[in-house]
Amino acid sequence: MTMISMSEITTFRWSLEQDIENYQQAGYRALGVWRQKLSDGDEEAAIDLIYQSGLTVSNLMWAGGFTGSDGRSLEESLIDAKQALWLAASIDAGCLVMYPGGRNNHTLRHAGRLFRAALEELVPIAEAYEVPIAIEPMHAASAAEWTFLTDLTQVLEIVDKFQSPFLKLAIDTYHFPINSSQKRLLEKAAPHVAIVHLGDRRLPPTADHERCPLGAGLLPLREIVQALQNGGYSGWYDVKLMGPEIESCDYWTLLEQSQAVAAEVTGSIAARTLA
Secondary structure: OOEEEEEOOOOOOOOHHHHHHHHHHOOOOEEEEEHHHHHOOOHHHHHHHHHHHOOEEEEEEEEEOOOOOOOOOHHHHHHHHHHHHHHHHHOOOOOEEEEOEOOOOOOHHHHHHHHHHHHHHHHHHHHHHOOOEEEOOOOOOOOOOOEOOOOHHHHHHHHHHHOOOOEEEEEEOOOOOOOHHHHHHHHHHHHHEEEEEEOEOOOOOOOOOOOEOOOOOOOOHHHHHHHHHHOOOOOEEEEOOOOHHHHOOOHHHHHHHHHHHHHHHHOOHHHHHHO
């Protein structure tokens, strides 16, 4: 059965408690946890709540910022990333999504050195906790504040260098419309993918990451998913939506509509009927 998860970023206004209750009622088996919602209250109580819910945690969002683009020093970002890895292990997350930070006036070579230095310290911790780090590239138009990695090839080179089963990548369909060469690259990347975020859009990517409900945009979601499945990906598909259009939606309607479209594009309708 294809696995569909709902990201807490999608239901921005709801609390962790509301997310868990409503996701369960809508039939989701997993959630993508947003760290901000854990830190809004008692973190230990939040961990217990997730555990008691019986929901699987498909991924934890996020850690990174090693280039200083968010105002933190490298050491501060490393401390935070280590805390995030501990937290991911505590909730048995499928992976910790990581953004290395924007270029921040560095040369690309120096930004790469900073990120590799961070990974040298973090990958052994990920291995000890048995929680994969999932590096997420972004479309160049959306990446400035988040990452200097703007194509899959760059991330695959980093993953290949470390040769660790606990260093992988995250794919967000919002950032990667498909063509013939991209399809081949997705198939090649599939064995290294820890999480797939499902997003849709009507317009080209922007710095605001403005998304629309799944299936209401222009992205060939089924083709993207098919390329990943052809390459061997069989993990979670996490619905991650944000922006003004999403915020104006009724969240319950969005949960139901997202589940239906995600089931269709991932080919899991028959499996859900038989379950």
